[in-house]
Amino acid sequence: xxxxxxxxxxxxxxxxxxxxxxxxxxxxxxxxxxxxxxxxxxxxxxxxxxxxxxxxxxxxxxxxxxxxxxxxxxxxxxxxxxxxxxxxxxxxxxxxxxxxxxxxxxxxxxxxxxxxxxxxxxxxxxxxxxxxxxxxxxxxxxxxxxxxxxxxxxxxxxxxxxxxxxxxxxxxxxxxxxxxxxxxxxxxxxxxxxxxxxxxxxxxxxxxxxxxxxxxxxxxxxxxxxxxxxxxxxxxxxxxxxxxxxxxx
Amino acid sequence: xxxxxxxxxxxxxxxxxxxxxxxxxxxxxxxxxxxxxxxxxxxxxxxxxxxxxxxxxxxxxxxxxxxxxxxxxxxxxxxxxxxxxxxxxxxxxxxxxxxxxxxxxxxxxxxxxxxxxxxxxxxxxxxxxxxxxxxxxxxxxxxxxxxxxxxxxxxxxxxxxxxxxxxxxxxxxxxxxxxxxxxxxxxxxxxxxxxxxxxxxxxxxxxxxxxxxxxxxxxxxxxxxxxxxxxxxxxxxxxxxxxxxxxx
Numbered sequence: 001x002x003x004x005x006x007x008x009x010x011x012x013x014x015x016x017x018x019x020x021x022x023x024x025x026x027x028x029x030x031x032x033x034x035x036x037x038x039x040x041x042x043x044x045x046x047x048x049x050x051x052x053x054x055x056x057x058x059x060x061x062x063x064x065x066x067x068x069x070x071x072x073x074x075x076x077x078x079x080x081x082x083x084x085x086x087x088x089x090x091x092x093x094x095x096x097x098x099x100x101x102x103x104x105x106x107x108x109x110x111x112x113x114x115x116x117x118x119x120x121x122x123x124x125x126x127x128x129x130x131x132x133x134x135x136x137x138x139x140x141x142x143x144x145x146x147x148x149x150x151x152x153x154x155x156x157x158x159x160x161x162x163x164x165x166x167x168x169x170x171x172x173x174x175x176x177x178x179x180x181x182x183x184x185x186x187x188x189x190x191x192x193x194x195x196x197x198x199x200x201x202x203x204x205x206x207x208x209x210x211x212x213x214x215x216x217x218x219x220x221x222x223x224x225x226x227x228x229x230x231x232x233x234x235x236x237x238x239x240x241x242x243x244x245x246x247x248x249x
Numbered sequence: 250x251x252x253x254x255x256x257x258x259x260x261x262x263x264x265x266x267x268x269x270x271x272x273x274x275x276x277x278x279x280x281x282x283x284x285x286x287x288x289x290x291x292x293x294x295x296x297x298x299x300x301x302x303x304x305x306x307x308x309x310x311x312x313x314x315x316x317x318x319x320x321x322x323x324x325x326x327x328x329x330x331x332x333x334x335x336x337x338x339x340x341x342x343x344x345x346x347x348x349x350x351x352x353x354x355x356x357x358x359x360x361x362x363x364x365x366x367x368x369x370x371x372x373x374x375x376x377x378x379x380x381x382x383x384x385x386x387x388x389x390x391x392x393x394x395x396x397x398x399x400x401x402x403x404x405x406x407x408x409x410x411x412x413x414x415x416x417x418x419x420x421x422x423x424x425x426x427x428x429x430x431x432x433x434x435x436x437x438x439x440x441x442x443x444x445x446x447x448x449x450x451x452x453x454x455x456x457x458x459x460x461x462x463x464x465x466x467x468x469x470x471x472x473x474x475x476x477x478x479x480x481x482x483x484x485x486x487x488x489x490x491x492x493x494x495x496x497x
Contacts, residue, residue: 031318031364083322085306096334097300098376102327103303109319151372155319173316 001015015068023120026132027154033117035157040120042157042220043242044131046213047165048206050175050186051227052234056165057127059235060242064125069246072119075129079110092188103141105152108135120157131163131248132156133220137212141205142192161245162222163238164213169206171228173199253379254341260369261341262467262488263378265352267434268386269427270408271396272448277386278350280456285346290472295342297351300331307346314406318363321407325356326373333377346472353377360427363413382466384459385438388448390431394424427469 023038043060045053061071077083087104091097095103119126132153139149167175176183183198185191189205190198217224225237254263264281267481269276279293282450285292307324310316316324337347353374360370406412409419410426425462438445444462463469 028369029364031366081310081320082306085303089302095331098334099302099330100325102323102330102373106306106320106323106327109317109323110315113319114315114376145375146370151369151375152323154369239470 013186016246018069018125018246021160021248024158025097026155026158027151028158029157030113030117030155038120038157040122040124040126041245042116042120042126042128042159043245044128044133044159044162045165046130046133046162046222047227047239048167048172049184050172051165051167052175052231053129053165055231056163056234056238057129059231060127060238062241064242070114070122070124072124073127073129074111074115076104076134077107079107080114081110082107082229090116091158097139097142097144101135101144101149104135107145108132109155112157116157128159131159131162133162133216133222137209137216140212141189141208161241162220163241164217164222164224165227165234166210166213166224167227169203169210173202173207174203204244250375250380253381255381255497257378259341259378260344260471261347262381262472263337263341263347264463265326265349265354265380265383266386267351267354267437267443267450269388269390269393269431269434271393272386272388273396273452274384274386274448275350276452277384277446277455277459278348280452281459282348284456284460285348285469285472288469289474289476290469291343291345291474292348292472293336293345294348295332295336295350297355298325298328300328300335302331303328311405311407312380314412316407316412318360318365318412319410321363322356322360322365322370322373325360329353329356329374330376330477344472346467346469349380350378352383354383354434354437358430359439361433362410362429379441383441383443384461384462385434385443385445386448386455387434387438387445390424390428392449394427397423 018041021041022033022038025035029035029133045057045060047053057073061073064071077086082103086107089103090100111172116126116128136146136149136153140146176187183202187205187207188202190201192201192205194204194208195201216222223241225234227234254261266274266278282292282294298304303324307328310320310324340347356370357373357483361367404419404423409423411419411422413422413426415425416422437443446458448455
């Protein structure tokens with residue numbers, strides 16, 4: 001390796017250096033974190049179970065790393081601090097709503113401080129499989145106060161892009177059955193007592209969540225992606241939009 | 250929320266005690282509980298950071314020093330919410346006298362000292378009503394420190410506030426940390442009308458003041474237990490003497 005002289009890079013080897021973004025927090029942020037130093041990019045994929053989030057994220061990671069970008073993935077209920085306990089408590093269905101909500105907030109904050117912020121500082125592209133919007137939407141469907149939630153999640157940095165994979169509840173049912181032959185208790189909102197029938201409850205609950213997402217969209221301005229299409233079609237759109245983000249557009 | 254349970258028309262009443270580690274407040278609330286039980290009243294006692302559900306996560310976080318000011322604050326709020334929704338609020342609806350060893354003011358003081366924004370912390374606890382009476386056990390900083398440090402040569406990471414990098418010496422760090430918490434308490438005392446008890450006095454002298462103030466402000470006869478309902482816990486427990494410990 002020569003020193004003191006710049007290496008000439010052929011264009012096919014050139015890795016696009018992302019344009020810096022103007023970073024800010026939604027609210028108070030995190031004590032003693034300098035927002036200016038969060039040089040990486042934060043890309044969020046939102047959507048219900050069966051909307052294709054994990055497939056799309058896996059493909060984005062493939063593609064981004066192929067392009068020379070370092071990536072890291074985060075998601076809900078994956079923190080070292082509380083994920084096990086949260087899972088346990090949820091299985092017993094013994095938490096009341098404020099407790100459950102704060103438990104999830106703790107899980108999010110732990111990953112935020114131990115993964116998201118350090119990774120952004122190190123210039124990584126962080127791919128979040130769901131973010132504060134799902135957490136807020138779930139609670140809002142359960143009647144919790146929006147202002148209370150906004151205050152708590154004021155700790156979150158504003159992402160560079162949020163893609164909401166919008167899939168109709170009927171299509172979601174089909175995809176969930178194709179995958180697991182079952183609907184998840186929580187994803188069906190069974191705790192809400194909308195219907196004793198799991199299928200009915202799932203459709204009603206997902207419809208309600210989508211309504212809240214539309215409302216949140218007005219505030220948070222995320223990109224709604226039509227997720228009823230093929231994996232490939234959705235992926236093309238996400239890649240195109242992600243390229244724009246990296247180019248600072 | 251900024252309303253007391255009485256203002257919200259709950260039939261029960263909540264009495265909270267606050268103060269620094271080593272101020273003697275746990276002894277005082279224990280004696281208070283005994284006094285109320287002996288009178289045959291419906292009493293429930295709840296301690297800060299005691300929810301079974303959240304305990305495993307909190308102690309893991311503390312042992313591995315995983316907690317940041319934000320997660321520290323949120324995990325204690327989770328613990329509080331669990332106790333609030335599961336025990337405190339329903340019991341107050343059922344007309345109980347609920348005694349709390351530490352309440353939301355502990356978070357207001359400590360989390361802010363740890364660097365969390367004041368409005369953020371207040372906002373989180375907005376779902377909780379205010380106590381009907383809050384006793385603040387005000388001891389000289391040196392006396393509280395001595396009570397803790399006498400019995401416990403080993404201070405743990407978070408209880409000493411070592412995460413705040415106030416000093417590398419745990420004892421010095423603990424002193425500074427407690428001093429800052431005391432300042433917060435004094436401000437809260439005015440804002441929330443704490444009943445201030447001089448915690449430098451003898452146990453009995455303080456207890457007399459507490460009992461007198463409660464008898465003046467709460468019509469205790471309303472809280473009589475229906476004898477046919479039985480007693481939830483044994484009336485006599487030998488748990489009064491305990492070396493003062495810092496809360497985590």
